[in-house]
Amino acid sequence: MDSVDRTTHQPGDRTRLAVDQLGVHFGNRSALEGISATFRAGETVSLLGPNGAGKSTLLRVIAGVLPATHGSVRLDGRPIAGPHPAVVYVPQRSSVDWTFPVSVLDVVLMARSSRRSRFIPFTGDDRKRALAALDQVGMRQFAPIQIGQLSGGQQQRVFLARALLQDGDVYLLDEPFSGVDVPTQDLVVSLFDGLRRSGRTIVYATHDLAQAIKSSDRIFLLNRRLIAAGPPTETMTAGNLRATFGGQAIVPIDGGLIALGDNP
Amino acid sequence: MTDWLLDPLRHTFMQHAFVAIVLVGIICGVTGTFVTLRGLAFLGDALSHAIFPGVVIAYVLGGNFLIGALVAAVVVSFGIGLISQSSRLTNDTAIGVLFAGGFALGIALISAQRSYVKDLSTFLLGSILGVSRHDLYLTGAVGALVLGVFGYFRRELTIVAFDRTFAQATGINLWAFDQLFLVLLSLAIVVSLQTVGNILVLAMLVTPAATARLLTDRLRIMVVLAAVIGALSGVVGLYLSYHLSIASGASAVLVATAVFAVVFLFAPRTGVVTVAISRRLHFPHPELDAFPSDEAPSATGAESGRLRDTTPAIHADPSPRS
Numbered sequence: 001m002d003s004v005d006r007t008t009h010q011p012g013d014r015t016r017l018a019v020d021q022l023g024v025h026f027g028n029r030s031a032l033e034g035i036s037a038t039f040r041a042g043e044t045v046s047l048l049g050p051n052g053a054g055k056s057t058l059l060r061v062i063a064g065v066l067p068a069t070h071g072s073v074r075l076d077g078r079p080i081a082g083p084h085p086a087v088v089y090v091p092q093r094s095s096v097d098w099t100f101p102v103s104v105l106d107v108v109l110m111a112r113s114s115r116r117s118r119f120i121p122f123t124g125d126d127r128k129r130a131l132a133a134l135d136q137v138g139m140r141q142f143a144p145i146q147i148g149q150l151s152g153g154q155q156q157r158v159f160l161a162r163a164l165l166q167d168g169d170v171y172l173l174d175e176p177f178s179g180v181d182v183p184t185q186d187l188v189v190s191l192f193d194g195l196r197r198s199g200r201t202i203v204y205a206t207h208d209l210a211q212a213i214k215s216s217d218r219i220f221l222l223n224r225r226l227i228a229a230g231p232p233t234e235t236m237t238a239g240n241l242r243a244t245f246g247g248q249a250i251v252p253i254d255g256g257l258i259a260l261g262d263n264p
Numbered sequence: 265m266t267d268w269l270l271d272p273l274r275h276t277f278m279q280h281a282f283v284a285i286v287l288v289g290i291i292c293g294v295t296g297t298f299v300t301l302r303g304l305a306f307l308g309d310a311l312s313h314a315i316f317p318g319v320v321i322a323y324v325l326g327g328n329f330l331i332g333a334l335v336a337a338v339v340v341s342f343g344i345g346l347i348s349q350s351s352r353l354t355n356d357t358a359i360g361v362l363f364a365g366g367f368a369l370g371i372a373l374i375s376a377q378r379s380y381v382k383d384l385s386t387f388l389l390g391s392i393l394g395v396s397r398h399d400l401y402l403t404g405a406v407g408a409l410v411l412g413v414f415g416y417f418r419r420e421l422t423i424v425a426f427d428r429t430f431a432q433a434t435g436i437n438l439w440a441f442d443q444l445f446l447v448l449l450s451l452a453i454v455v456s457l458q459t460v461g462n463i464l465v466l467a468m469l470v471t472p473a474a475t476a477r478l479l480t481d482r483l484r485i486m487v488v489l490a491a492v493i494g495a496l497s498g499v500v501g502l503y504l505s506y507h508l509s510i511a512s513g514a515s516a517v518l519v520a521t522a523v524f525a526v527v528f529l530f531a532p533r534t535g536v537v538t539v540a541i542s543r544r545l546h547f548p549h550p551e552l553d554a555f556p557s558d559e560a561p562s563a564t565g566a567e568s569g570r571l572r573d574t575t576p577a578i579h580a581d582p583s584p585r586s
Contacts, residue, residue, distance in 0.1 A: 063433050064433070064435075065429065065432045065433050082435065083432065083433050083434060083435040084435075085434075085435070088433075089429075089433040091429050095427070095428065095429055096426055096427040096430075097301070097425070097426055097427075100301060100425070100426045100483075101301070101477065101480065101481045101482055101483045101486050102422075102426060102483060103481070103482070106483070107426075110419070110422075110423055110426075110427075110430065113419040113420075113423065113434075114434055114435070116419075118416055118417075118419075146481040162430075166434075
């Protein structure tokens with residue numbers, strides 16, 4: 001698996017996304033507290049933390065599908081509350097109806113639906129773009145297949161293609177590496193690389209410490225609060241990891257780190 | 265045979281009845297497609313019963329029963345939302361409570377009327393012979409409205425039915441589209457009351473759409489098929505009703521059910537009998553299992569070192585249909 005090539009690509013200095021004093025409470029329980037951070041154009045940030053640390057919650061708040069209890073989210077300096085077309089969100093397990101009568105191509109075309117007039121059907125151009133997106137994830141030949149006929153990894157690729165076609169500035173992905181086969185993991189890494197090179201911001205949640213070290217510019221360690229943020233070499237210290245994962249065992253392997261007892 | 269077909273058409277009331285049942289078949293087929301895809305058959309049933317008091321109140325007061333039904337539908341759908349906010353009760357329970365209560369209220373109100381039995385059976389079973397020209401205009405107008413709204417919001421309604429998280433993340437207001445759908449469903453039910461009656465309207469919503477689903481994997485085709493099957497079942501049912509002197513709603517539903525049974529058993533790719541026969545002819549047929557639709561993640565992925573994707577034998581049509 002390629003690690004991020006830091007010699008040819010540097011994230012820009014431009015702040016794309018900023019969260020300020022973000023807090024989320026579910027009833028009396030606080031899921032996130034006082035999260036302040038910035039995300040630059042052209043960088044990949046991974047969110048690491050144990051279950052219940054608030055990784056998914058943070059992504060959902062930025063995506064605008066979950067309202068924050070406190071604090072604000074800014075995109076290119078402007079506050080956003082709620083979904084924004086430039087912010088693309090890919091949940092961990094799409095809660096879709098797999099028996100639904102839609103083809104793979106139909107699913108990808110959903111990314112274009114908000115851009116098309118209600119009175120005009122999708123054009124050849126829409127289809128061409130959707131097929132190109134499917135090509136990028138190696139699923140073009142599956143375009144006419146009903147979505148439920150695919151394997152789990154293939155379904156995940158289709159949703160990545162739809163996300164690509166949404167053509168956002170910020171990509172939020174919840175556990176893009178879990179529950180998919182190795183070739184799909186490699187594909188995700190190369191898609192991330194292409195997106196960040198074209199100036200997109202990628203924020204993803206993961207359980208996989210080694211993957212995070214290899215494929216992110218910065219790592220955010222999260223456990224309800226933001227414990228540390230920075231380049232992998234600076235963030236992944238024993239002290240920070242202990243503060244994040246608490247008593248959960250962390251075993252170093254070949255210089256990488258694997259958190260145990262935490263995978264779903 | 266020609267007489268069998270033409271004889272009913274000599275009567276004006278039968279001409280009206282045929283137009284009415286075709287309209288109802290189309291409206292219910294299109295609406296029912298979304299009812300079945302969203303798994304809302306129980307809600308459809310509940311709504312048809314719960315709007316009953318609204319229809320009765322409008323009838324008793326001499327008002328427009330369409331407006332009475334719509335008011336009742338809105339009240340009931342808000343009520344379901346309100347009750348199911350209680351974390352101890354599921355949506356199903358909320359629907360069950362309101363639907364039985366609403367239906368009882370309707371019966372209580374109508375039983376206070378002098379012509380109780382006749383009125384009740386008119387509402388419950390329909391009274392297709394009494395369809396006036398005015399009723400047809402109303403049904404046609406409501407039908408055009410329902411189909412127009414479905415067409416206008418087709419993409420949103422499809423996305424909301426298929427993938428609610430994506431809908432939400434792309435700024436589609438789930439609550440608004442759920443309420444819109446309830447209103448469309450209520451309209452479809454109300455315009456069907458006179459023709460098929462309160463009890464059997466559910467079958468016109470669910471059965472043609474279910475049949476269509478067995479025949480296609482394309483939503484657009486499914487909508488059209490459901491409308492055609494609904495309308496044809498209505499027409500054939502009406503002939504049977506006329507010649508055999510049976511209730512029109514019941515015969516339309518029986519025809520639709522028979523069509524469903526035939527398709528279920530003998531549909532080209534999905535029919536129970538068809539599949540069994542083709543298994544026997546082409547056994548073994550491992551490629552049928554090339555795409556397990558199970559949700560299990562493909563293990564840790566490392567098992568074979570190659571993609572499952574690279575070995576498919578696709579037996580669906582390889583050319584993208586547009």
